[in-house]
Amino acid sequence: MSTIITEFPVSGVTLIRINRPEVRNALNLEVRRELAELFDKMTNDADVRCVVLTGNEKAFAAGADIAEMMDAGTIEMMSRGIHKLLKPIAEFSKPLIAAVNGYALGGGCELAMHADIIIAGENAQFGLPEVRLGVMPGGGGTQRLIRAVGKFKAMKMLLTGDFVSAREANTMGLVSEVVPDADVEGRAIEMASQIASYATLGLAQIKEVITAGQDLSLESALMLERKALQLLFASQDKKEGMRAFLEKRKPVFQGK
Known part of the structure; x- marks a missing residue:
């Protein structure tokens, strides 16, 4: 077994x-x-x-x-x-x-x-x-x-x-x-x-920022959060998610 x-x-x-x-x-x-x-x-x-x-x-x-x-x-x-x-x-x-x-x-x-x-x-x-x-x-x-x-x-x-x-x-x-x-x-x-169903890159960044940030000072953790958000603006999934919102449809995320 x-x-x-x-x-x-x-x-x-x-x-x-x-x-x-x-x-x-x-x-x-x-x-x-x-x-x-x-x-x-x-x-x-x-x-x-x-x-x-x-x-x-x-x-x-x-x-x-x-x-x-x-x-x-x-x-x-x-x-x-x-x-x-x-x-x-x-x-x-x-x-x-x-x-x-x-x-x-x-x-x-x-x-x-x-x-x-x-x-x-x-x-x-x-x-x-x-x-x-x-x-x-x-x-x-x-x-x-x-x-x-x-x-x-x-x-x-x-x-x-x-x-x-x-x-x-x-x-x-x-x-x-x-x-x-x-x-x-x-x-x-x-x-x-x-x-x-959500964008894998966004999920991964949320998890990484929370895990790493919990033992940092608030100032350092907030900086980490900002950098992670800025990084996600380079992803295709960001474009797809926002475009789908404006077009009132369900997004199709590709993990890119």
């Missing part, structure tokens, strides 16, 4: 499904390597305009595979290079939506936080419970969480290891939207289809 399933629900949208239901989609090295290879490949695939990453109705991913780490030492953990396997996802230039049902815990919560948009089911649960195992998050959990929800909400989750509901996560700013559990995947695909 494949641990990663790739689907193409609508034009321009690729759906990636983590498929280890017997362990609530725990992220072992095999899954991480497959995801890294897949995201690296999709970067240069013009047919991929937006990606949805999901699990199943019970779990997005319930964390790292504890059984795989139980006897690992420092040198082995260093040699696994988990941060290198996350890099193709962290640096993915195209819009990425996480569709979360059930558990998104530990490494699963960290993986979801690599997305640009998180659609959560009403019964989804998020958490970083590594402290209960005597360790701490190591896949970006501390740094991405504090940037998403602020110090005091992040510290509460990290130091207690407690889970938060989808509704609380939404209030905190950890998720983008909460929908009924049965609608999560459909809503994510619907949104991905909408995004995939």
Whole structure:
């Protein structure tokens, strides 16, 4: 049985499904390597305009595979290079939506936080419970969480290891939207289809500016934004988009 399933629900949208239901989609090295290879490949695939990453109705991913780490030492953990396997996802230039049902815990919560948009089911649960195992998050959990929800909400989750509901996560700013559990995947695909219809160059520049600008001073980030906008005025898609608006028709973007 494949641990990663790739689907193409609508034009321009690729759906990636983590498929280890017997362990609530725990992220072992095999899954991480497959995801890294897949995201690296999709970067240069013009047919991929937006990606949805999901699990199943019970779990997005319930964390790292504890059984795989139980006897690992420092040198082995260093040699696994988990941060290198996350890099193709962290640096993915195209819009990425996480569709979360059930558990998104530990490494699963960290993986979801690599997305640009998180659609959560009403019964989804998020958490970083590594402290209960005597360790701490190591896949970006501390740094991405504090940037998403602020110090005091992040510290509460990290130091207690407690889970938060989808509704609380939404209030905190950890998720983008909460929908009924049965609608999560459909809503994510619907949104991905909408995004995939837009100019890829514009989407890429928005993502790049937000990612790079969040750790810059406001003045520097605003300059980055201006330069990105000016760059887009050289694109054919800019001309097509504005011409279509004036002609009251739907634009046909070519990614040029």
